[in-house]
Amino acid sequence: MGNKLVSLGCLMFALGASNVAAVESTCYGTTSNGRLENGVNLPSSGDNFVTYSHVARMAGRTYVHSEVKAIVLDAYKALAVSHPDKVFKYAETGYEEGGRFRPHKTHRNGLSVDFMTPMINSDGESEHLPTHPFNKFGYNVELDANGRLDDLHIDYDAMAAHIVALHKASTARGHDLWRVIFDPKLQAGLFETEYGSYLKRHIQFSKKRSWVRHDEHYHIDFSVPCQ
Template identity: 70%
Template sequence: MARLAGRTYVHSEVKDIIVSAYKDLEKEQPDKVYKYAETGFEDGGRFRPHKTHRNGLSVDFITPVIDKNGKSVHLPTSPLNKFGYNVEFDANDHYDGMYIDYEAMAAHVVALHQQAKQHGQDLWRVIFDPKLQPNLYKTKYANYLKDNIEFSKNRSWVRHDEHYHVDFKTPCE
């Protein structure tokens, strides 16, 4: 649906970083599944309701989840839940038999950053619910995240629990 609506454009460098990060995750996290949500319009026009996503340097990724058996599964996205954006996790990081997989999310952010650096680029920031961010620092990636990733400390206009927003720092004409 996002492709048909024209909401899947990314800068060519960002695309290469994302694809390379997924290849790294295939080796490091072979049992985990990942899903992206939205990117931007090719023409760089207004991307409602976002303030960002206009130049192909911002990407929303659906928060990785595990089911009650600990298996990595995709968070359901459909028009009925606004393609995942209408999902709300409870105080126990739970939604409909699924739990946030902080280890998988942290691994993904690290892989994106490492690949950005290998491509001569960087990440500007990651937006994820500030109340949930401490859980990322309980993963084996905690030190890397603390030393290398700028997480937004302010609550956004939407919660950012069902997805995390990554802004890439890539020079662009």
């Protein structure tokens, strides 16, 4: 009898875990005026990626639409194969229920994700952009006109590969990328990579500088159907 109860308990736990995993999000409105139901949290780390802040993640600032989570993780998996020597870091996304997300003007319906700009050091090694409370978790970092910070500079190859991987992961799930916001003065480096022609064909980049520079991170809005 005891073994039967244990087995039943295990089955109920498994079914419960399956139901949690199967939760689908619903987004409403737009990235600048919307909300989210059943938002899901991005994992704190993976084989080739980390969160920008464990504290901010615990505070609920890294929730997204379930489809966006799947896309982001699928892209990282693809990059682990195509670029095993590269590391990536995601940043702010939004709240579990969406809504206003200070200080951002968007990030309100689970379809917006900030990614910290991948960097490379003087030895040619992939490195994370430093993110900690003293630089506002990376958002107060200022790269120079050449995309440099001390001995680090933008890894355009990694960044371009990441955007392409996100686009391919999106279309594989029947979605798309709406836009990529990144400092227009630094975009040229992306088009000089092997992915330049692909980016020009498939990705809509910001043409004008937004209210914040977007040099230390690139903002991506995903095109997923909303109510």
